[in-house]
Amino acid sequence: DIVMTQSPDSLAVSLGERATINCKSSQDLLYSSDGNSLAWYQQKPGQPPKLLIYWASTREPGVPDRFSGSGSGTDFTLTISSLQAEDVAVYYCHQYYSTPYTFGQGTHLEIK
């Protein structure tokens, strides 16, 4: 199984500041010319996860452009350029390169 490790486990950022979440996979997620098989999700209490980013850097339609994804191979980053109050949530990375699909342990993002 591909192990996904996120850092940090929790993060407190001031409103308007940048938030950065890292994700490391135990195997290379580069899938030929399609890109890296890595997605990011946002989950708020009582709700299912919401897809933010797929192919490591492609924003899902409707997701604000303050959310961006980067990285390749085994190291990936989710960046929120200017934190808003509604961004408080748990964020997960997810690899769909190979089954069994796996998720990171989650990063709790809060307002400082």
Next chain:
Amino acid sequence: QLQLQESGSGLVKPSQTLSLTCAVSGGSISSGGYSWSWIRQPPGKGLEWIGHIYHSGSTYYNPSLKSRVTISVDRSKSQFSLNLSSVTAADTAVYYCARGHSGFAYWGQGALVTVSS
């Protein structure tokens, strides 16, 4: 807009079988290129992918649960189902159904299943 909705028993006794169904609306479950997954989340914990099925009926299960899991599809009813046998308290979780293709863009709201006598 594609919608998914889980249904099934919210309370299951230990050693019995958990059964859930996911109804798909606003789109075809027979559309090629998509997989239909079950994912679970124990209270306060992270996400675990259980397995998926394609419209053809081919399946793949997480090896950690493979001996206890069956996923099936009923194209005539536009739904797919999860059976998890020999449950224990460790199977208590919110169970989600989701459509897969470059990540999971569509999810059901989730169904809490508690395993308790």
